[in-house]
Amino acid sequence: MTESDLGQNDGQRFDRLPATPADREVEGRASREEVVDWWQERFGVGPETFESVTFWEKGSGKIWAFSADLPSPVRAEGLGITVLRTRQEHWKPTTTGVKRFAREATKNVIELEPGEAAAFAAGHDQQLDRWDGDWGYLIAAHELAGEREPIGVGLYLHGELRSRVPKGYQEELAVLD
Amino acid sequence: MNPLDRYERLVDDAGAFRDACDRRLPSVVRVNELRVTPERTRRALDEEGVSYEPVGWNDRLLRLPDGSPGTTWPYVHGWLHGQEEVSALPALALDPDPGDRVWDACAAPGSKTCHLADLMDDSGVLIGNDNNLGRLSALRHNAERLGVSNLVVTNEDARNFSLDSLGVDALDGAVADVPCSCEGTCRKNPDVLENWSLGHVESLVGIQKGILRRAIELTRPGGEVVYSTCTFAPEENEAVVDHAIETTDAEMAEWDAPLETAPGVTEWEDEQFDESLKKAHRVYPHQNDTGGFFVAKLRVGGADAGDDATEEVGA
Numbered sequence: 001m002t003e004s005d006l007g008q009n010d011g012q013r014f015d016r017l018p019a020t021p022a023d024r025e026v027e028g029r030a031s032r033e034e035v036v037d038w039w040q041e042r043f044g045v046g047p048e049t050f051e052s053v054t055f056w057e058k059g060s061g062k063i064w065a066f067s068a069d070l071p072s073p074v075r076a077e078g079l080g081i082t083v084l085r086t087r088q089e090h091w092k093p094t095t096t097g098v099k100r101f102a103r104e105a106t107k108n109v110i111e112l113e114p115g116e117a118a119a120f121a122a123g124h125d126q127q128l129d130r131w132d133g134d135w136g137y138l139i140a141a142h143e144l145a146g147e148r149e150p151i152g153v154g155l156y157l158h159g160e161l162r163s164r165v166p167k168g169y170q171e172e173l174a175v176l177d
Numbered sequence: 178m179n180p181l182d183r184y185e186r187l188v189d190d191a192g193a194f195r196d197a198c199d200r201r202l203p204s205v206v207r208v209n210e211l212r213v214t215p216e217r218t219r220r221a222l223d224e225e226g227v228s229y230e231p232v233g234w235n236d237r238l239l240r241l242p243d244g245s246p247g248t249t250w251p252y253v254h255g256w257l258h259g260q261e262e263v264s265a266l267p268a269l270a271l272d273p274d275p276g277d278r279v280w281d282a283c284a285a286p287g288s289k290t291c292h293l294a295d296l297m298d299d300s301g302v303l304i305g306n307d308n309n310l311g312r313l314s315a316l317r318h319n320a321e322r323l324g325v326s327n328l329v330v331t332n333e334d335a336r337n338f339s340l341d342s343l344g345v346d347a348l349d350g351a352v353a354d355v356p357c358s359c360e361g362t363c364r365k366n367p368d369v370l371e372n373w374s375l376g377h378v379e380s381l382v383g384i385q386k387g388i389l390r391r392a393i394e395l396t397r398p399g400g401e402v403v404y405s406t407c408t409f410a411p412e413e414n415e416a417v418v419d420h421a422i423e424t425t426d427a428e429m430a431e432w433d434a435p436l437e438t439a440p441g442v443t444e445w446e447d448e449q450f451d452e453s454l455k456k457a458h459r460v461y462p463h464q465n466d467t468g469g470f471f472v473a474k475l476r477v478g479g480a481d482a483g484d485d486a487t488e489e490v491g492a
Contacts, residue, residue, distance in 0.1 A: 071344035078330030145221035
């Protein structure tokens with residue numbers, strides 16, 4: 001394996017993100033600092049949430065969070081959970097990332113009524129004109145057993161909340177009273 | 178032949194044993210405390226009108242008399258994971274601490290692995306390995322659904338597994354829940370009894386010995402290894418552990434099982450096993466209305482130290 005191979009993204013291999021943009025060796029790779037800042041800015045998730053978490057890239061723009069550390073690179077079938085896609089201009093949080101790390105989010109959380117929550121979990125898009133916050137990726141949540149619980153990631157555009165719950169997680173669930 | 182005939186002489190009540198093996202197994206879920214408390218889970222199930230019954234020996238387990246939990250809010254939120262009661266035993270027996278380095282040698286589809294992560298509070302390094310690439314996707318899916326983020330998933334033959342590539346020098350603990358003849362799952366899959374053969378059992382024993390040996394080799398002195406199966410066959414249980422304590426520096430460790438069990442056997446047909454195999458646990462279906470199971474806990478490299486001294490090293 002050559003030096004240039006080592007630096008590039010490889011679908012079989014996890015590379016730890018550089019600490020800051022200045023430490024970047026692979027062009028376009030997000031840094032840890034940018035990822036932590038992004039969660040703070042987008043969802044109000046504090047940096048302490050990620051204190052013992054390391055971030056890794058496997059394949060271009062697919063970011064994984066691992067609640068421990070290992071020498072980079074790691075060759076494995078999985079390392080922690082997927083949290084973010086950074087390939088596009090607008091970074092996209094994953095449903096699993098939001099459910100694991102953004103339970104205490106303070107921004108861009110849309111709280112759904114029982115019927116809306118069931119539609120969202122089933123993967124349906126819906127018109128929700130009452131939202132007057134940012135457009136883009138939101139955390140859709142509902143109340144269950146006395147507290148708010150995130151359901152997943154939605155994309156809010158032109159008054160419509162599009163469910164981004166992955167197919168494998170979509171379920172037809174009860175509308176809670 | 179029905180392999181269960183072989184075990185009637187091992188159990189206290191052969192009739193109750195056979196009757197239990199013929200009954201359907203109840204649907205059981207484990208509460209994922211990485212995400213929620215048992216109290217909030219019960220409240221959510223109440224709100225949704227899902228009936229459940231507590232499992233007497235563990236308040237993290239719930240029986241669902243109406244069947245599968247798959248289409249309920251608590252399940253979709255990763256608060257619940259469907260798994261047999263007895264499959265909670267390996268993680269409880271190992272009882273890892275947050276921050277430990279733990280290897281699950283045969284991890285897919287991940288019920289026991291995710292339970293280990295729960296007990297580790299999703300910290301430390303948990304290595305979930307399986308040699309079956311197809312089954313690894315189920316492991317990854319379950320880990321993501323339950324929010325397990327301290328897991329490294331690997332696809333190796335457990336008998337030759339190496340920690341070198343991960344940069345981990347030794348393990349604090351390991352679970353070897355090995356491939357077996359699965360007689361203990363007859364309550365959910367009666368086919369295992371029809372397809373049973375002694376030849377199949379014998380073909381598994383070499384693999385089981387190899388995986389347990391590797392788990393012991395990779396674990397630091399004072400660390401612990403849990404060996405488990407879902408079979409009643411002493412060839413796959415006590416004989417495998419007996420071979421390990423004879424050929425490595427591991428020894429049997431005491432573990433108080435939280436449910437009714439029978440001690441491991443020290444003789445089977447014309448074979449004798451070490452007396453310490455009595456510390457192992459056999460779970461028969463009629464004892465707690467569960468599947469069948471075998472679990473043994475071993476301590477590595479502690480032959481000269483007393484139990485207390487070894488415990489200190491391990492702490």
